Amino acid sequence: MLEPNGPLPPEIYWRRRALAIGVVVVVLAIVIWLVTMVARGGDDSGDTASATTTSAAPSSSAAASSSTTASSAAATASSTTPSPTTGPVDQPAAEPCGDQSLALKVTVGQPTYRVGDQPTFGTVITNISSAPCSRDLGPGPQFLVYTLDGQRRLWASNDCNPEGPAEVKTLKPGEQLSYKGTWFGTTSQPECAGERLQVPAGAYMVVAELGAVRSAAEPFNLAD
Missing domain, CATH: 2.60.40.10 (Immunoglobulins)
Incomplete structure (x- = not known):
């Protein structure tokens, strides 16, 4: 990286560069997160599930694999769960x-x-x-x-x-x-x-x- 030049002390220019880089990183992280959420939403078939975990966040490839597995399991459970039977309710005899x-x-x-x-x-x-x-x-x-x-x-x-x-x-x-x-x-x-x-x-x-x-x-x- 080029040495900063200017009337101000060099550390000020380094701080500005670090701040700009941080902003870019945050923006990129937000964009990546939004793209991932949209991709997950497109893969879901309408079933939603939530889970709470205390482990570290998985990498992007691991998260995608986990999401695909969870969706497949939810689809399987939905297809094998019998729907409740709806029909006329028997009325008491007069x-x-x-x-x-x-x-x-x-x-x-x-x-x-x-x-x-x-x-x-x-x-x-x-x-x-x-x-x-x-x-x-x-x-x-x-x-x-x-x-x-x-x-x-x-x-x-x-x-x-x-x-x-x-x-x-x-x-x-x-x-x-x-x-x-x-x-x-x-x-x-x-x-x-x-x-x-x-x-x-x-x-x-x-x-x-x-x-x-x-x-x-x-x-x-x-x-x-």
Whole structure:
């Protein structure tokens, strides 16, 4: 290195040179550190890991080798670790609908039919409780036709129709289900026993029934 020349003492020039060299070294160190961090960030696959060590910092080649090994180990661990299974959460089963939890309402298609017509009936089942409940509604509610005074049972929709398979349904509070039925205008008996006779003109009533739950009666007429 050249001997400094100038009006100031030589040691001042040496100090200035040493300071300039130190600044250059610091800048270079920062640049090298930034380049190394960017290179490491480009090699990572998204997994990050941190570690604390008290040993001396490794050389550049050793650090690069360590970083590559750590990345490979992290990738292997990620590929062999099973991901948690996500799916629908099982909901607790609703309590059975007791008879006190349900209400039935029956309707008639029209107030008067002619003898030989096929009157149509409808019913609505309502969950009147404050909680969801379930009930086997496979057979559906039964329609029953009586004389207007209720003394004589003339027909029931399940007399000649075998019950279908079980079909459990869950009803939310206030939820309703509707069913319909058709009457051929003839008498029937349980298990479809006996002769089926045409019901004559007169005043009649129909009720809906589900187990022990029974609707209010709805009147209608058969006319000649």
